Amino acid sequence: MLRIAVATTDGRCVDEHFGRSRRFDVYDLDAGRSQLVETRSLEGVADSAADSAADHDDRAPSRLAAVRDCAIVHVTAIGPGAAAQVVNAGVMPLKIAEGTPVADVVGRLQAVLGGTPPPWLRKLLRRDPAGTAVPAQRWSPS
Numbered sequence: 001m002l003r004i005a006v007a008t009t010d011g012r013c014v015d016e017h018f019g020r021s022r023r024f025d026v027y028d029l030d031a032g033r034s035q036l037v038e039t040r041s042l043e044g045v046a047d048s049a050a051d052s053a054a055d056h057d058d059r060a061p062s063r064l065a066a067v068r069d070c071a072i073v074h075v076t077a078i079g080p081g082a083a084a085q086v087v088n089a090g091v092m093p094l095k096i097a098e099g100t101p102v103a104d105v106v107g108r109l110q111a112v113l114g115g116t117p118p119p120w121l122r123k124l125l126r127r128d129p130a131g132t133a134v135p136a137q138r139w140s141p142s
Contacts, residue, residue, distance in 0.1 A: 001030050002113065002125060003037070005067040006102050007075045011039065014096045014105060018078040018086070019059045024066050027106060031114035034106045040066045060085045067091055071124040074105055092124060 005024040007016035016023070024040045042062060060082035067073045073091055076098040086093045096105060112121065 001028050002072070002109065003028050003070045004106075004109065005040075005070040005073045006105060007073065008102060012102060013098075014074050014076060014100045014102060015098050016076060018063055018073070018075040018082050018093065021063060021075065024063075024073070025102065026067075026070060029106055029110055029113070031110055034110060042066060064089055064091070072109075092120065 003026065005026050006014050007018060007021035008023055008025055009015055011023075011025055022042045024042075026037045026040060028035050028037050060079075063082070064085055067086075068089055068091065070091055072094055073086065074094050074096045077095060078086070078093045083093050112118070117125065
């Protein structure tokens with residue numbers, strides 16, 4: 001089982017920069033099934049009004065808290081500082097073309113999981129000695 005997150009405004013398409021994202025949809029999937037587990041909203045999290053790269057890096061901890069239990073987070077873009085924080089937390093950030101349907105992202109991952117996943121994905125899948133996803137911790141926007 002693989003847990004992923006997608007940065008989305010509408011639940012249909014990947015359409016958000018990591019540092020601007022106010023919503024992450026979280027899915028559990030394997031080669032045969034997928035399930036939307038939760039929509040995590042960051043609406044109540046305070047952000048600065050400025051929109052610079054430095055501000056996006058400052059926002060990274062709140063975004064990271066929302067996806068920390070995921071193996072992969074799909075975004076349209078992510079700054080280098082935020083990417084470093086995400087990778088250091090054991091989450092793989094993947095840049096996806098804006099407007100890519102979430103169903104396509106899930107379907108492609110399921111196809112890869114049904115075949116021979118690349119080494120980086122096999123490593124993520126082996127995070128748990130039993131070979132299953134790490135149990136989700138209860139997430140809260142605080």
